[in-house]
């Protein structure tokens with residue numbers, strides 16, 4: 535009898551239960567470091583009652599290793615589009631349910647179309663932020679060492695060994711990002727930065743090896759504080775990170791003045807994408823988060839804090855004038871023409887790139 539009652543009770547509860555069991559109010563996010571406003575997560579938690587666990591990384595390779603291993607535990611991840619393309623092929627992501635993303639209409643149609651090259655039909659991801667890989671430098675220290683005519687608008691500032699040698703004592707850092715720094719070195723050599731020819735990778739890596747004795751470190755997040763504190767003076771780094779360094783120096787009022795340039799030879803333009811792993815445990819909440827970030831005010835708040843360009847058309851009016859007008863963040867059309875986007879490297883090309891990178895970093 536007792537058994538029967540239990541059965542009936544559960545049958546009754548099934549009748550009133552929603553078609554899908556409600557997700558627990560939890561969301562696990564894995565994003566780049568220094569890449570969100572101070573209050574974004576708090577606001578999302580307040581609005582939705584969902585509790586967020588927020589972890590950070592500073593390398594596409596690290597993120598990719600986690601995703602390919604599976605069971606990352608994350609519901610939202612933020613790969614750069616060129617990495618995402620092959621991760622989609624590997625089945626790492628689920629398709630977005632666009633009916634849950636009404637704010638998609640806020641996005642810049644042109645940019646979404648451009649990233650469609652990596653994700654046809656934008657089926658798996660939306661743009662979080664975009665930026666360039668260029669040069670951050672300490673204005674006075676570089677001038678002291680290379681004079682008034684220091685080539686701060688050129689890749690030669692870093693890749694010409696004569697310059698690198700003169701800057702070595704004040705500290706040069708490079709991103710630990712083979713798919714970004716090797717193509718930049720190739721570009722400096724006059725090669726096509728989008729080339730996937732192993733010989734070109736090798737030449738790029740050799741140019742890096744040639745300045746290696748003058749490079750203080752390869753790291754993709756440490757340079758923000760180091761530039762800000764005057765502990766390093768030149769960084770090949772990401773646009774917004776360099777602006778954050780400038781901000782931190784201004785706030786500290788420490789006399790350090792930092793500038794960012796997109797080198798005249800051109801630079802990599804990348805797009806970081808919000809995507810949901812196929813095995814995410816909280817896909818409903820993940821959709822809520824993606825939609826939340828596409829709100830014009832929320833994304834403008836992020837851009838205003840991290841100095842990276844938003845791909846949200848509706849947010850533009852809400853972005854600080856200082857950021858909108860900065861050519862290092864929203865470059866003018868003639869500069870845009872010199873930007874290149876990363877090819878999607880296949881497994882073999884990726885192996886060669888990484889092998890060359892290891893050699894370059896050890897100065898071989």
Ligand code: N2P
Pocket residue numbers: 566567568569614755772775804806
């Ligand atoms: C933020 C890093 C920006 C993303 N610290 C590089 N794709």
